[in-house]
Amino acid sequence: MKSALHNSPFRGPGGKIFLIGFMGSGKTYWGNIWAKQSGLAFYDLDEVIEKEQHKTIAAIFENDGEAHFRKIETVALKSFTEKNDCIIACGGGTACFHENMLWMNANGTTIYLSATPQYIFDRVLDDKEKRPLIKKHNEAELIFFIEQKLKEREPFYNQAQIILPVTELNEESLSTFNY
Template identity: 30%
Template sequence: MAGRLKKTVVLVGMMGAGKTAVGTALARRMGVPFVDSDEEIVKAANMSIAEIFERDGEPFFRQKESQVIRRLLAGSSCVLSAGGGAFMSPENRAAISQMGISVWLKADLDVLWQRVRHKDTRPLLRNPDPRGTLERLMAQRAPVYALADLTVESRPHYSVDDMASAVLAALAARPDVLQQENHQ
């Protein structure tokens, strides 16, 4: 199922939802670039996200994140992984809605916890109760993620390729996003 991407696909969801892995597989299958907004911020700042949070605080990070997302949306169509908190910003949601399409990679708490519990690269989980923090973040963010244009639910047995296929199938129903190629 191939098609030409007409606008940027922005993957949103919790840390551990698979935005980077699924986004990379999806971009490869669609023949478009994959871009991670967090990586772009790290490159621009020349420091890790944890260092930015520590030195400049979360509000500064969120401001830079919004600038990077707007810049990427204005560029060529791609698959964009937005940081877990990026979609919380009404300005980011409006920009994504105007220039791209949002896809919520929805995964349950147990799946997310299994994926993030051994990583120390998540500044929001650097506290005495990381699972409780993840659960609270999920409760706060899920109603906002539900505003995404499309929702693709992760299943425990899904591979990265299964999720990429599910996202592609959801996008195929949107002619404003994916122009089907006519093969004679």
């Protein structure tokens, strides 16, 4: 497993760090903390999309469907081609569509924040109404959905250059990463 954050050098000046992983794994939370520590700019891809589209991710899913959302998401992701020295928290499915994982690996450092299904369940349960893929599931269905979707997505997530279990993350470990 490619895990130790401090043993994996950041790609230097002009580099981008793409945080990937399942919803609820802490990409936005840890990305914000890391950006503040490092002085790098921070972007949440979902927020970028919502600002550009003038509607929420949930509304895009509901009105236009997931396939349309994934196309918009890829365009938003690739808009970072000219941005440098930044951390980008990607959506949970970003790595799994339109060869986005290949693009991210070629254009920056990818870090998979890996989490167990139970960890994810505990984090998303209270705000599932904001998450289009899970809002219709009751608790029993939700844990099953997370387990199945995680199995489906892990082959993409595991292509990341760094795999970091979220249980190993803390502010000190982020501050030791060579950026």
